[in-house]
Amino acid sequence: MGTARSKNKLASLTKAADEARVAVEGVVLDVTDAEACRNVVASLEPWAVVNNAGYLNLGRIVDVPPEDALRQPDAMVVGPMRLARLVVPSMRRRGGGRIVNISSVSAHTTAAMAGWYQACKHALSAVTDALRREMAEGSIDVVLVEPGALRSRPGDGGRGIGDALTADSPKARYRVGVAPVVTDALNLFLPRRLKDRLARVILRG
Secondary structure, three states: OEEEOOHHHHHHHHHHHHHOOOOOOEEEOOOOOHHHHHHHHHHHOOOEEEEOOOOOOOOOHHHOOHHHHHHHHHHHHHHHHHHHHHHHHHHHHHOOEEEEEEOOHHHHOOOOOOHHHHHHHHHHHHHHHHHHHHOOOOOEEEEEEEOOOOOOOOOHHHHHHHHHHHOOOOOOEEEOOOHHHHHHHHHHHOOHHHHHHHHHHHHHO
């Protein structure tokens, strides 16, 4: 079962599944809609759920209207945790399950013009770590996947999610592609003042 927040998004998902020769039953689901989430989870009681909701909200922090800023964590942080809360009871009854949250290499860095998006990815990584520890006494695995914009091979992101879903004992975190390595190196070796100066140059255009 695959979900998307709109009919247009669902059509794109179905097309991608067809091209990959994968059978996917699709349904429209907005993770900020609590009732819709309850209905879908109740009808499926899934063994696993992959939370990949997110969207960019580009702009200077002070230029993004507060109402827009509030909508983003609702979709990217509260929404995935809402689904986790809903699926845990049936997973416990079944004796196991898996919750996979898709964060980003952005959780380990910050850049101008993407602050709200990156704040949500930071938060999603943090609450995923907390949820994993809270589920540690049972057989529900909570896994974080962190893809980046740079990938060493096509399909790396899908393989990261596939590994998270199929491994007998999944790792707590799958870092996908070369972007995490590049980000770690930049954070380690690039001084903060230089990164700030580069941001000023980019913003001046």
